[in-house]
Every structure is written in structure tokens, then in C-alpha cells.
Amino acid sequence: AQTVTQSQPEMSVQEAETVTLSCTYDTSENNYYLFWYKQPPSRQMILVIRQEAYKQQNATENRFSVNFQKAAKSFSLKISDSQLGDTAMYFCAFIKIQGAQKLVFGQGTRLTINP
């Protein structure tokens, strides 16, 4: 079974700073997707970034980038120039490509951006 672990329950940084959220996962699969989702107080899940395991290049979306280390099964999210609107819960998630699919989430990290 796949598991996703986020070891940082809460983080807090000042506006404009850079912050990195950690995520590790455990799987015997070789092909899969990894995601970071943001959940603001509205509780709508918002896709931040997605990484295909077969791609060595780290995904980037504007201020958001990942450090994907497949061998170490690590998938951290870096938020640059953090903004007040980045305050939210962030979830790391995993889904395998072949066979029975399950989207599995980590425990979440509550990120607060302070003015």
C-alpha cells in the first residue's frame, strides 16, 4: 500500500520569504503522479503542482516548484516570494498510474504567511 507522510503539521513565515514544505512517500510502483494541493478556508481543493514520476525535471509553476527525489521518495514544495494568499492547508498526494488507482493524501501542513 502507498503511504504519504508530511512531517510538518504547521509552518509560519513572513511575507516575501521562501518556504519549503516536506513530503515523503512509500511505494513499490515505478510509474505514478505526485501532487501538491492547497486547501484554503473555503475547503475547495486547488491543484498547486503536479509531477510525473518518469520525468526527471522538477515541475515548476510560477512561484511554486518541487524538489523531486525519486530514489529517496521525497517530494518537497518550495514557495518563493510568499504571499498572504498562500495561507492555507497544503496536502501532498500520490496516485499510481497502473492498476487500481487510489489518490492518497498526506496529513497536511498548515502554512501561515504573516504580514
Add this chain to the structure above:
Amino acid sequence: GAVVSQHPSWVICKSGTSVKIECRSLDFQATTMFWYRQFPKQSLMLMATSNEGSKATYEQGVEKDKFLINHASLTLSTLTVTSAHPEDSSFYICSGTQINSGELFFGEGSRLTVL
């Protein structure tokens, strides 16, 4: 991007009644639908996975006779909480995907309160 419409967004019911939550994929065919339950300040816990036209696969500990999932078409999946009790009060979220696409789309969530 693709949209999953989830209704109702919130519902209050009396103990012992049944409640149906619908998720509709508006502009794509959801071959697979995931149903999650989320308690306050916690992560999304997968309840079941349903593939169109097939019986849902329930996670360990989830009562299939209590949480009835139907996925009769590629655009509609429903979760019925039968004989609801106060402990069933929670936030329920659906997520639809096309198999092996690596793209997932979330509903807005439904907040259930059982009195």
C-alpha cells in the same frame, strides 16, 4: 479546467434519515470517482473508489451498507449516507478522474451535520 459540481454544499438532517450527495463532472467523463471524508483540521481520508458501471471498492473500516456509492454514468456519482447519526457529521469531498490521465478534479465539498 474541468469542473466537478458537488451538491448540496451543506445539509442538516435528523438522526436516522438518509442523505444523498451528488457529484457531476460537467465537461469530462469521470471514469473513476474518489469519495473522501475530512474531519476538522485533518487530512482527506479515502472512503471508497468507484469506477463507472462497477461496484465501489471501500477502504478498510468504511461500512459499505452505510455509505452507498453509485456511479451509474460517466458524469454522475452519488454518495448516500443511510440512517445518519451525529458521528457521521463531517465534510465529504468527491474527486473525479479519467483512468490513467493523472488529472483529478475536486468537487466543492459537502458539509453534513446530523442532529
